[in-house]
Amino acid sequence: MTVVSLVKGETVAEAVREAVDMIGGIKKVVKRGDKVFIKPNLVVPLPRESGTVTDPEVVRAVIKLVKEAGASQIMVGDAPVFIYKSRRAFEVTGTKKVVEEEEAEAVYLDEEEYVEVKFPKAKLMNTVKLPKKLLDCDKFITVPKLKTHTMCGVSLAIKNQIGLLSPEEKQIYHRTDIHQKVVDVTLAAKPDLAIIDGLIALEGQGPTYGNSVKMGVVIAGEDLVAVDAVASSIMGFDPQEIAHLRLAAIQGLGEMNLDRIEVKGANISEVRRYFKRPLADVMGVYPNVEVYVGCACHEGCLAWTRVELDRLGKHGLIEKIGKINLIIGRDVRLPQKMEGRTYVIGDCAERYRDRGVFIAGCPAFGILGNIQPSK
Numbered sequence: 001m002t003v004v005s006l007v008k009g010e011t012v013a014e015a016v017r018e019a020v021d022m023i024g025g026i027k028k029v030v031k032r033g034d035k036v037f038i039k040p041n042l043v044v045p046l047p048r049e050s051g052t053v054t055d056p057e058v059v060r061a062v063i064k065l066v067k068e069a070g071a072s073q074i075m076v077g078d079a080p081v082f083i084y085k086s087r088r089a090f091e092v093t094g095t096k097k098v099v100e101e102e103e104a105e106a107v108y109l110d111e112e113e114y115v116e117v118k119f120p121k122a123k124l125m126n127t128v129k130l131p132k133k134l135l136d137c138d139k140f141i142t143v144p145k146l147k148t149h150t151m152c153g154v155s156l157a158i159k160n161q162i163g164l165l166s167p168e169e170k171q172i173y174h175r176t177d178i179h180q181k182v183v184d185v186t187l188a189a190k191p192d193l194a195i196i197d198g199l200i201a202l203e204g205q206g207p208t209y210g211n212s213v214k215m216g217v218v219i220a221g222e223d224l225v226a227v228d229a230v231a232s233s234i235m236g237f238d239p240q241e242i243a244h245l246r247l248a249a250i251q252g253l254g255e256m257n258l259d260r261i262e263v264k265g266a267n268i269s270e271v272r273r274y275f276k277r278p279l280a281d282v283m284g285v286y287p288n289v290e291v292y293v294g295c296a297c298h299e300g301c302l303a304w305t306r307v308e309l310d311r312l313g314k315h316g317l318i319e320k321i322g323k324i325n326l327i328i329g330r331d332v333r334l335p336q337k338m339e340g341r342t343y344v345i346g347d348c349a350e351r352y353r354d355r356g357v358f359i360a361g362c363p364a365f366g367i368l369g370n371i372q373p374s375k
């Protein structure tokens, strides 16, 4: 039976150690002399209290365990969402300081050499560019955050894989096909161990604009699907609700049926909190934002638009943009006249481009930065 540990600990170091010990100890995974790659989730340059990024003290605890196992080289690598730089994310999150203090190596993935890997088992990404330093390692440990995600429902161990991709590959298939994309990347570079940081989690409009929640848990296991299934369940999701988990289980990456997973440590029901769900819909959210949608993708232009509106909302700028209109998708019914500025979002809506500022793409990544407060 697949084993996953679920630990509520007194200190970060104790919780991480206990979680790993419960599944057989670090030496079961890391052997003396191994080169080890540790991947936290540093999606944005924000501090640990935000609940958006892996707590650097969890990274420290993992480095210490890996050292004890006799690793010859320890690298900590990630890159944030493509509008930010890795160096800034490492600095602001406190990861750089921890990595230096522990004498590990910081790997800024947006500055690294990538190698094209052929992967015939993948359904979308038959070739994937992966960081050379990751490929050169003997062991790969993923250290994701416990949080919600507007496009994927949850962002846990499998979703954390997206951070491995080069900036240009992160952008493609970031629509409804994102669910298979994260599975493909996991098939191409499967972590040997997952340790989820659920100390301060994120609910609602994750992965970046939600609200932080104190959970105080660490979840660990060698089966990523099982780890994510347990983590989803403590967030109040049925694992079956998560598309990439269903695909990962069907494609042989692990076990998602909670009846076939042995959970050591705390009980799921004792720890569970029903997280506020992430929403991708955009209509009627803000009174000054009029949205005209025809046929459009939930995980594509709708979610990307919602992320942008959430960004403005989080920074108190939504009222300052004044009256705006958004046209999204195909076959949109439009009034003759619209008051305020108009943005036409995504390739599907190109036929309406003469009605406002056209933001091309499938999905339209350029939304970010286009919608600004009026001067």
Ligand code: SF4
Residues within 6 Å of the ligand: 175, 295, 296, 297, 300, 301, 302, 328, 329, 345, 346, 347, 348, 349, 361, 362, 363, 364
């Ligand atoms: S351009 Fe159209 S198909 Fe592409 S993500 Fe946007 S709504 Fe979906």
